[in-house]
Amino acid sequence: MDKKQSFNLNADFLGGFTSIFMKLVFIIIAVYLLILILNFLRDKFINQEATKKKDDISDLLIILNKLFYVSGFGFVIANIIQFLFSQIPVRHSNMASMNFRGEWEYLTFGIIIIFIGVGFKVGNKMLKKNSAE
Structure with missing residues (x-):
């Protein structure tokens, strides 16, 4: 029987940890966008008084910056x-050998x-610099 191999887009690359990280990033962005939309609608229809304009994207950049730093160093370590x-x-033959991969894929990720x-x-600093001008 001839097996044909195809590129599986649903495969868990690198043991699934990177896909979990990417799902976490997408969930954080989606929740942040939902909160941003709800705040916009609240300010538009409920609180119609003029308030100081705040850079909402700056908060998202700070959250993603910290998430990527911590996760990056976590993957490296x-x-x-x-x-x-x-x-x-x-050394013990009666112990089951643990299967630790010594590959460097997580390090590069x-x-x-x-x-x-x-x-x-850097994007957050540029955003603050441009808004200060």
Whole structure:
């Protein structure tokens, strides 16, 4: 029987941790947009008095910056610990060997999202600089 392999878009890449992180980011953005819309509608129809305009996108950039920093360093540290555990020889034959992958995929993903977090921080600084002018 000839098996044909296709590109599966629903596959969990890197053990599923990156897909969990991306789902978390999308949920945070969706909830923030929902709160932003509700605040807009509240200000438009309920509180019709003039209030000071606040940069709402700045708060989202701060939240995403912190999320990407913490998660990025978490992925990096977890990959290093995982690699160190994979280097420990199993001396007891009656113990089941733990399957730790020593691959560096999480490390590269962590570094990438750290730089994305830096981009959010720079974007927030530019937004504050442009709004101050």
